[in-house]
Amino acid sequence: MPGENLSRDEARERAALLAVDGYDVSLDVRSALGDGDAESGAPRTFRSVTTIRFRCAEPGATSFADLIAPSVTAVSLNGRDLDPSEVFDGSRIVLEDLAADNELVVDAQCAYSRTGEGMHRFVDPEDGEVYLYTQYEPADSRRVFANFEQPDLKAPFRFEVRAPEGWTVWSNGAGELADGTWRFAETKPISTYITCVVAGPYHYVTDSYSRTFADGATLEIPLGAMCRKGLAPYFDADDVFLVTKQGLDFFHDHFDYPYPFGKYDQAFVPEYNLGAMENPGMVTFREEFIFRGKVTRSSYEGRANVILHEMAHMWFGDLVTMEWWDDLWLKESFADFMGTFANVGATRFKDAWITFANRRKAWAYRADQLPSTHPITADIRDLQDAKLNFDGITYAKGASVLKQLVAYVGQDAFLEGARRYFKRHAYGNTRLGDLLSALEETSGRDMGVWARSWLQTAGVNSLTPQVLLDAEGRIDELAVVQEAAESHPELRPHRVAVGLYRRGSDGSLERYARAEVDVDGPRTVVAELAGAEAPELVMVNDDDLTYCKTRFDETSLATLREHLGALTDPLARAQCWSALWNMTRDALLPAREFVDLVLRFAGRESDIGVLQMLHAWANSSLVNYVAPEWRQTGERLLAEGALRELRAAAPGSEQQLAWARFLASVASGPEDLGLLRGLLEGAEKVEGLDVDQELRWAFLEPLAAHGAADESVLAAELARDDTASGRRHQVRCLAARPSAAVKAQAWAQVVESDALSNALVEATISGFSQPSQRELLAPFAEKYFAAIEGVWAERSIQIGMVVVQGLFPALQQSRATLDATDAWLAAHEDAAPALRRLVLEARDDLARGLRGQACDAAAADASTAG
Numbered sequence: 001m002p003g004e005n006l007s008r009d010e011a012r013e014r015a016a017l018l019a020v021d022g023y024d025v026s027l028d029v030r031s032a033l034g035d036g037d038a039e040s041g042a043p044r045t046f047r048s049v050t051t052i053r054f055r056c057a058e059p060g061a062t063s064f065a066d067l068i069a070p071s072v073t074a075v076s077l078n079g080r081d082l083d084p085s086e087v088f089d090g091s092r093i094v095l096e097d098l099a100a101d102n103e104l105v106v107d108a109q110c111a112y113s114r115t116g117e118g119m120h121r122f123v124d125p126e127d128g129e130v131y132l133y134t135q136y137e138p139a140d141s142r143r144v145f146a147n148f149e150q151p152d153l154k155a156p157f158r159f160e161v162r163a164p165e166g167w168t169v170w171s172n173g174a175g176e177l178a179d180g181t182w183r184f185a186e187t188k189p190i191s192t193y194i195t196c197v198v199a200g201p202y203h204y205v206t207d208s209y210s211r212t213f214a215d216g217a218t219l220e221i222p223l224g225a226m227c228r229k230g231l232a233p234y235f236d237a238d239d240v241f242l243v244t245k246q247g248l249d250f251f252h253d254h255f256d257y258p259y260p261f262g263k264y265d266q267a268f269v270p271e272y273n274l275g276a277m278e279n280p281g282m283v284t285f286r287e288e289f290i291f292r293g294k295v296t297r298s299s300y301e302g303r304a305n306v307i308l309h310e311m312a313h314m315w316f317g318d319l320v321t322m323e324w325w326d327d328l329w330l331k332e333s334f335a336d337f338m339g340t341f342a343n344v345g346a347t348r349f350k351d352a353w354i355t356f357a358n359r360r361k362a363w364a365y366r367a368d369q370l371p372s373t374h375p376i377t378a379d380i381r382d383l384q385d386a387k388l389n390f391d392g393i394t395y396a397k398g399a400s401v402l403k404q405l406v407a408y409v410g411q412d413a414f415l416e417g418a419r420r421y422f423k424r425h426a427y428g429n430t431r432l433g434d435l436l437s438a439l440e441e442t443s444g445r446d447m448g449v450w451a452r453s454w455l456q457t458a459g460v461n462s463l464t465p466q467v468l469l470d471a472e473g474r475i476d477e478l479a480v481v482q483e484a485a486e487s488h489p490e491l492r493p494h495r496v497a498v499g500l501y502r503r504g505s506d507g508s509l510e511r512y513a514r515a516e517v518d519v520d521g522p523r524t525v526v527a528e529l530a531g532a533e534a535p536e537l538v539m540v541n542d543d544d545l546t547y548c549k550t551r552f553d554e555t556s557l558a559t560l561r562e563h564l565g566a567l568t569d570p571l572a573r574a575q576c577w578s579a580l581w582n583m584t585r586d587a588l589l590p591a592r593e594f595v596d597l598v599l600r601f602a603g604r605e606s607d608i609g610v611l612q613m614l615h616a617w618a619n620s621s622l623v624n625y626v627a628p629e630w631r632q633t634g635e636r637l638l639a640e641g642a643l644r645e646l647r648a649a650a651p652g653s654e655q656q657l658a659w660a661r662f663l664a665s666v667a668s669g670p671e672d673l674g675l676l677r678g679l680l681e682g683a684e685k686v687e688g689l690d691v692d693q694e695l696r697w698a699f700l701e702p703l704a705a706h707g708a709a710d711e712s713v714l715a716a717e718l719a720r721d722d723t724a725s726g727r728r729h730q731v732r733c734l735a736a737r738p739s740a741a742v743k744a745q746a747w748a749q750v751v752e753s754d755a756l757s758n759a760l761v762e763a764t765i766s767g768f769s770q771p772s773q774r775e776l777l778a779p780f781a782e783k784y785f786a787a788i789e790g791v792w793a794e795r796s797i798q799i800g801m802v803v804v805q806g807l808f809p810a811l812q813q814s815r816a817t818l819d820a821t822d823a824w825l826a827a828h829e830d831a832a833p834a835l836r837r838l839v840l841e842a843r844d845d846l847a848r849g850l851r852g853q854a855c856d857a858a859a860a861d862a863s864t865a866g
Contacts, residue, residue: 020155106146118143131200196279250346278313293694296654298609309339325386333398367392400547409443459488464551499542590859591625625852651688735767765806781809
């Protein structure tokens with residue numbers, strides 16, 4: 001509907017006109033129980049009654065409230081009953097002749113969701129229990145109650161909820177049950193998108209946090225953590241609480257502003273679209289952070305990072321909120337940075353900056369080279385733009401830039417600027433300039449110049465060393481050359497450390513000299529390193545201080561080709577791997593050479609997160625960047641290497657588990673598949689490897705994809721694991737089978753029907769697109785371009801995004817697919833900008849893959865000719 005996609009101009013106009021004093025929201029979700037939806041096919045609904053008290057700066061003016069609901073029973077404005085059929089169009093309620101002080105009451109029937117947007121309803125197949133939770137960002141609270149759906153119209157909220165008997169209900173404030181209704185304490189002024197309700201027979205664990213401040217004041221915070229009853233046996237709430245308390249201590253130490261929202265509950269909920277959401281007092285997480293099987297330390301580190309990321313939002317985003325989604329970075333970039341900053345500073349995960357350099361920045365580098373790249377402070381015209389802006393630029397690049405900012409102004413000045421920002425704008429809304437002014441005060445630097453270069457321009461720079469030696473073999477001059485893409489030519493100021501490395505007598509590759517320097521412009525000489533011994537490796541972003549693509553001179557690249565595994569510093573090693581991967585994606589390094597480096601050196605990688613990232617990159621090399629004629633050879637080499645490292649890994653180690661999962665991802669030959677089948681059946685053993693239920697499903701997917709596990713085998717496995725997780729795994733494996741009929745059925749379930757929930761849509765798409773089935777999937781390329789505009793128009797934006805991204809014919813790697821994409825774009829210039837963005841991004845990935853394949857083929861030809 002036209003009104004669903006709120007524009008920035010409309011939001012600004014409404015914010016200038018209205019100020020909200022408070023909400024009373026009453027929900028009745030007893031209808032959540034019962035089988036099926038209504039026989040008429042109408043959606044299952046719940047009653048939502050909202051009272052909004054607000055002021056109008058221009059009495060007599062007209063405005064609107066937001067609500068997406070199947071029906072509205074009654075609307076009352078200032079005691080005047082309005083005809084719902086006249087004022088409600090399905091997404092907006094027109095409000096005419098407003099008074100200076102107003103009261104709006106809306107009684108509506110709102111729909112439960114199966115897409116993770118609004119009030120999501122989940123039925124656990126294991127025990128039939130029903131679970132509810134809400135998810136709103138950026139603008140789905142209007143699916144649950146009438147409101148003014150924009151971040152700068154903050155207000156206090158009072159919620160009450162009638163729920164089925166025996167259920168517990170949680171919201172942002174503390175709640176209690178009386179007379180069959182859960183009533184919750186009024187919140188501080190917050191934005192609509194961070195209100196929250198969680199309801200159902202959740203397993204709930206409690207703890208508490210206490211802090212005494214320097215002035216003698218004591219803060220007590222009740223802590224809670226919850227999950228579905230079926231996951232309770234796996235729920236390590238003690239570790240969740242440990243990280244939570246460590247984070248609260250850390251942020252209290254650094255922010256000098258006590259946690260402002262009372263209690264702190266954390267809910268791990270099913271079929272969640274995001275990693276987590278920072279609802280104050282009631283944070284929600286995807287339940288996959290509860291580990292049903294053995295996982296590596298990297299998974300625990302990742303969960304801790306997310307817990308701390310969401311906690312940082314209590315200050316950056318909840319206490320102080322951006323005015324509009326243009327400045328989304330004011331919360332997401334800061335939370336992403338603070339998650340790692342706190343992980344290193346407060347928890348057992350002292351190497352989290354390595355993960356950041358290797359994983360988070362990889363996400364940012366990819367996003368920043370897409371045609372849809374944008375400045376960190378983006379131009380967000382409407383809500384569809386906002387939905388797509390939760391990307392690698394806003395999160396990981398923004399966090400990387402903040403890491404650079406800390407190096408630029410100093411950690412003390414940075415944190416003092418944050419403290420002033422919180423105190424100055426508590427419970428308010430801000431723009432870019434509000435934060436910059438605080439940082440200027442504390443650092444004494446002109447933040448405008450920095451902001452223009454780093455926040456208001458797009459693209460990633462490349463830094464390459466140039467080394468000139470004198471007659472005695474020492475450095476005569478070392479310079480850093482900065483380059484930018486033609487499409488985004490900005491050369492930025494970088495604070496970098498340049499490190500020099502040589503091999504020692506024991507063969508280890510270690511740093512022997514380092515200098516920090518401000519790189520500015522196309523070429524910067526590092527005078528401090530003149531006269532140093534000739535290096536074997538030069539790192540131009542040592543210690544990962546700035547955001548850039550690192551390149552190597554020929555000597556450094558030759559050293560890495562032979563001695564990458566000898567590099568002793570784990571952060572430097574992770575950065576080298578990341579740089580080599582960027583070179584592979586940029587068609588500067590043949591993909592088979594990257595695969596060879598993984599095969600030769602990944603087994604010596606000590607950081608488990610880096611190792612798992614190398615596995616993912618090696619897989620991507622094989623699928624996207626190697627020449628097609630070498631793909632089968634590459635598959636065999638990777639499978640052989642994975643099996644070799646699996647058998648060599650220490651029994652029971654996380655490296656062993658990582659290599660077992662990697663073997664499953666690359667298995668294709670009879671020997672590999674036979675081993676997986678033998679491990680499943682117990683006929684084969686690998687000492688120390690526990691083939692738990694999650695690993696069983698990981699082994700079953702390649703067996704299904706290669707025709708070695710049929711429907712009966714998958715049904716038997718589901719009987720072993722008839723849970724929500726098991727159902728998702730089975731759906732994925734069923735869609736992976738190499739059959740035209742199977743693919744047609746999966747396509748119909750996702751594209752032509754909306755019967756599947758969001759989680760099962762994702763599982764079906766994941767199984768559908770198998771790299772070993774390119775020919776089988778070829779007929780769906782034409783169907784894709786014929787279907788996506790209808791999908792975008794008819795489905796929710798979340799499902800639309802999943803389908804458009806997930807079913808793009810990326811495996812049909814040919815000029816013909818590129819031409820078909822270009823033809824669709826040319827014929828649909830008036831399509832929704834968000835839809836065009838997704839197709840443009842997929843096209844760019846495809847074109848990049850073809851360039852990589854050409855590079856790989858050319859290198860092979862040159863090697864043969866040589």
